[in-house]
Every structure is written in structure tokens, then in C-alpha cells.
Amino acid sequence: xxxxxxxxxxxxxxxxxxxxxxxxxxxxxxxxxxxxxxxxxxxxxxxxxxxxxxxxxxxxxxxxxxxxxxxxxxxxxxxxxxxxxxxxxxxxxxxxxxxxxxxxxxxxxxxxxxxxxxxxxxxxxxxxxxxxxxxxxxxxxxxxxxxxxxxxxxxxxxxxxxxxxxxxxxxxxxxxxxxxxxxxxxxxxxxxxxxxxxxxxxxxxxxxxxxxxxxxxxxxxxxxxxxxxxxxxxxxxxxxxxxxxxxxxxxxxxx
Amino acid sequence: xxxxxxxxxxxxxxxxxxxxxxxxxxxxxxxxxxxxxxxxxxxxxxxxxxxxxxxxxxxxxxxxxxxxxxxxxxxxxxxxxxxxxxxxxxxxxxxxxxxxxxxxxxxxxxxxxxxxxxxxxxxxxxxxxxxxxxxxxxxxxxxxxxxxxxxxxxxxxxxxxxxxxxxxxxxxxxxxxxxxxxxxxxxxxxxxxxxxxxxxxxxxxxxxxxxxxxxxxxxxxxxxx
Numbered sequence: 001x002x003x004x005x006x007x008x009x010x011x012x013x014x015x016x017x018x019x020x021x022x023x024x025x026x027x028x029x030x031x032x033x034x035x036x037x038x039x040x041x042x043x044x045x046x047x048x049x050x051x052x053x054x055x056x057x058x059x060x061x062x063x064x065x066x067x068x069x070x071x072x073x074x075x076x077x078x079x080x081x082x083x084x085x086x087x088x089x090x091x092x093x094x095x096x097x098x099x100x101x102x103x104x105x106x107x108x109x110x111x112x113x114x115x116x117x118x119x120x121x122x123x124x125x126x127x128x129x130x131x132x133x134x135x136x137x138x139x140x141x142x143x144x145x146x147x148x149x150x151x152x153x154x155x156x157x158x159x160x161x162x163x164x165x166x167x168x169x170x171x172x173x174x175x176x177x178x179x180x181x182x183x184x185x186x187x188x189x190x191x192x193x194x195x196x197x198x199x200x201x202x203x204x205x206x207x208x209x210x211x212x213x214x215x216x217x218x219x220x221x222x223x224x225x226x227x228x229x230x231x232x233x234x235x236x237x238x239x240x241x242x243x244x245x246x247x248x249x250x251x252x253x254x255x
Numbered sequence: 256x257x258x259x260x261x262x263x264x265x266x267x268x269x270x271x272x273x274x275x276x277x278x279x280x281x282x283x284x285x286x287x288x289x290x291x292x293x294x295x296x297x298x299x300x301x302x303x304x305x306x307x308x309x310x311x312x313x314x315x316x317x318x319x320x321x322x323x324x325x326x327x328x329x330x331x332x333x334x335x336x337x338x339x340x341x342x343x344x345x346x347x348x349x350x351x352x353x354x355x356x357x358x359x360x361x362x363x364x365x366x367x368x369x370x371x372x373x374x375x376x377x378x379x380x381x382x383x384x385x386x387x388x389x390x391x392x393x394x395x396x397x398x399x400x401x402x403x404x405x406x407x408x409x410x411x412x413x414x415x416x417x418x419x420x421x422x423x424x425x426x427x428x429x430x431x432x433x434x435x436x437x438x439x440x441x442x443x444x445x446x447x448x449x450x451x452x453x454x455x456x457x458x459x460x461x462x463x464x465x466x467x468x469x470x471x472x473x474x475x476x477x478x479x480x
Contacts, residue, residue, distance in 0.1 A: 013356065051395065052398075055400065072443075156428065195427070
């Protein structure tokens with residue numbers, strides 16, 4: 001018996017951690033040389049935590065030198081010259097200058113970022129010919145108009161469930177539009193397992209190909225809403241090939 | 256005849272052009288010393304801003320990911336309350352919203368019927384295994400401080416909901432989950448979680464298809480990275 005999807009996901013979580021750790025590991029090196037800036041606003045409020053709900057406990061005045069240590073979403077952990085540590089919002093730090101008088105930029109993610117995105121990770125849910133489907137996908141943009149994508153889908157039906165892996169190439173003819181349509185071609189593999197409470201039939205492994213239409217809709221910050229239609233052709237070992245239609249929608253974040 | 260007229264025309268143009276040049280140059284010469292002190296004054300006001308045109312992109316390490324493990328109890332409907340453990344990975348999109356993927360596993364014990372009947376088994380050992388995974392969106396409802404003795408610590412109370420799959424009795428069940436969690440943050444990189452989650456799925460293990468509610472109570476810890 002194969003491992004259940006839950007166990008696989010647990011392993012994926014640990015793998016993700018290791019990958020992300022190595023990716024962000026390069027930045028850890030830079031921790032020794034923190035960014036130092038001078039406050040030019042009348043004052044900056046320091047919160048005890050990285051959200052507006054946390055209380056303000058200290059105020060940094062104009063002209064004071066602060067060290068920026070780490071970022072969490074839109075909040076920056078700063079240290080004053082008197083060694084007080086707290087969190088300030090990005091908006092308050094935009095006006096700061098570096099020690100040699102240059103402007104600093106604390107990057108905000110906007111629509112411009114959406115147009116220039118390289119990586120996208122997201123999840124979708126929908127209807128896979130009557131079964132509920134869950135999809136996790138990762139996309140890499142070769143150019144703004146051309147992307148490659150790897151996805152894993154779990155379709156959970158009343159009588160059987162399927163695990164499917166796909167790779168595809170997508171064309172985005174209007175990357176500068178807020179609602180950007182795309183079309184894709186891809187192929188993959190599907191493994192179908194009947195539910196145990198039914199009469200036992202054998203598991204099936206089949207290759208498949210698909211064609212897909214959809215649109216990416218930029219919401220705000222790093223968020224994209226995606227909806228798409230997929231038409232799968234499953235090349236079974238039986239006499240007839242199987243055709244499956246899937247509708248799904250979901251969210252993704254880009255980097 | 257034509258060429259003579261043309262020459263006259265040309266000399267005329269040259270003279271006018273020369274005259275114009277003289278006027279322009281004398282004008283600018285006269286204007287320059289007068290406007291100089293004014294220009295210098297305005298330059299001084301503008302200059303500091305011009306100096307700051309160079310922008311330095313701040314490279315600050317972002318700690319938006321949270322990873323950890325949890326353990327607790329899961330009440331599997333009809334199959335008793337059982338130990339559960341698992342792992343979670345979260346990505347904080349904004350200060351309020353986060354996406355979480357988590358997976359766990361447990362093992363069902365016997366139903367009351369199995370206990371009372373003495374020896375009768377509804378499921379085999381292998382079928383009693385329960386594993387689940389889910390993808391959820393969480394919202395930090397109450398970010399604030401919790402006081403432990405005289406010391407204040409950061410904390411979040413969040414609500415969370417999502418979809419996923421539960422594999423139980425060797426079959427997959429599409430599963431909804433809703434819950435409430437408390438994140439206690441003693442250090443900016445280390446947190447302690449307490450979670451209550453309801454996993455809802457349809458099951459026909461005991462014959463008729465019915466909706467089951469499987470309540471889970473867990474505690475765990477996570478690291479921000």
C-alpha cells in the first residue's frame with residue numbers, strides 16, 4: 001500500500017522548510033551588517049509587535065540613528081542607539097536616509113511587481129468531473145508572456161480518488177492587464193485509487209495531456225486570484241480514452 | 256536679373272540675422288548678471304533634494320514563514336478520542352492574513368459497538384490509520400499582549416478555515432476545517448500554539464453516508480524564518 005497523501009504532505013512540509021532555509025540562508029549571512037538609517041520624519045512610533053494592534057511603547061525622534069534588523073510582512077524590527085528594540089511600519093520608514101544621506105527604499109509590492117513577477121506559488125480548488133479537487137502549483141515566468149508550471153492535484157470523489165501531477169507551458173498575451181488571460185498546454189500522470197468501502201478494483205496509472213484556459217486577476221500586495229478551465233485527455237490502457245473537464249479557482253502569491 | 260535680386264535678398268537676410276544675433280546676445284548678456292543672484296538663491300533651496308536622488312534599496316531579511324509541529328487529541332466520530340500529531344507551515348501575507356498548510360496523523364480506537372460485542376472488528380489494523388492534510392487561510396483577530404506574571408508577551412488570537420483531505424479506512428474524504436487558535440510569542444522567532452479545529456467530512460464507514468465532525472485539540476510550537 002502506498003503512503004497516504006497526509007504523510008506525503010508532512011514530508012513535503014519538511015522538504016519545503018529545508019529548501020526555503022537554504023534559499024533564505026544566504027540572507028542570514030548579511031545579518032552581521034544590518035542596515036542603519038537616520039529618521040527624517042518628526043517621529044517614528046515603535047510597537048511591541050509586528051502589527052498595528054500591538055501597543056506603542058517608544059518614539060524615535062527626527063535625527064536619531066536606527067538599525068533595521070528584520071522584516072515581517074510590512075513591519076520592520078528596529079533598534080535605537082539606546083538599544084531599544086521595537087517594530088515600525090514600512091510607511092514610517094519610507095522617509096529615512098542612510099548614514100551618507102541617500103534615500104532608502106523599503107520595497108512595497110504593487111501592480112508593477114505583478115507585471116514583473118518571476119515566481120508564483122498558489123493553490124486552487126474546484127470541480128474535477130464531479131469530484132472535489134485540490135491543486136498546489138508553482139510557476140516560473142521565463143518572460144512576462146511565457147511561463148512554465150508544475151502542479152499536483154488531488155481529486156477526491158465518492159467512489160475513487162486521484163492523484164495527478166502535471167507540467168505545462170502557458171502563454172500570457174496581455175501581461176500588463178490587471179485581468180490577464182492565459183492559455184496552456186501540458187501533460188502529466190494520473191493515479192486513480194478506488195475507495196476501500198467499494199468492491200476492490202485495481203489502481204490505475206495513466207499518462208494524460210491537457211489544454212487549459214483561464215485568467216490571473218491581480219488583487220493587491222502579493223495576491224493573485226486565478227480561475228481556469230482544464231480539459232484532460234487520459235490515455236487509458238482500455239479501449240477508449242477518457243476525457244475529463246475541470247473548473248477551478250484559487251489564490252496565489254508572487255515573488 | 257534673377258541672380259541679382261537673389262543676392263540682394265541674401266544680403267538683406269544676413270543683415271537682419273546679424274542684427275537679431277546682436278540683439279539676442281546683448282540681451283542675454285544684460286539679463287545674466289541681473290538674474291544670477293536670484294538663481295543662486297533658488298538653487299540653494301533645491302539642491303539638498305537633488306542630492307538625495309540616489310536611492311538605496313534596503314535589503315532586510317524577511318521572516319514571513321512559520322514552521323512547526325503539534326500534538327494533541329483528535330476525536331474521530333464513532334471511533335473514540337485518540338492521540339494526534341503533525342506538522343504545519345504558514346506564510347504570513349500581511350500582518351492579518353496567513354496561509355497555512357498542515358498535515359497530521361492519528362489512529363482510530365474501537366467503537367462502542369466493537370467494545371461491547373467482544374472481539375468483533377469493523378476495521379482492520381491498517382484501516383484504523385487516519386492521516387489528513389489541509390490548506391487554510393487564517394486571520395489574526397486579536398493581536399495584542401498577554402501578561403504572564405509582570406512580564407508582557409505578544410500574542411495573537413486567530414480564526415482559521417480551509418479545505419483538505421482525510422484518509423481514513425483506506426479511503427479519501429474531502430474535508431472542511433474550521434477552528435480558533437492562540438499564538439503565544441515569547442520571542443520574535445519562537446511561538447507556542449494552542450489550536451481547536453473541527454474537521455468535517457462525509458463518511459460511509461458505518462453504512463449510511465453521514466457528515467462527521469472530528470474535533471481536535473492540539474498544542475505545538477513554531478519558528479519564524
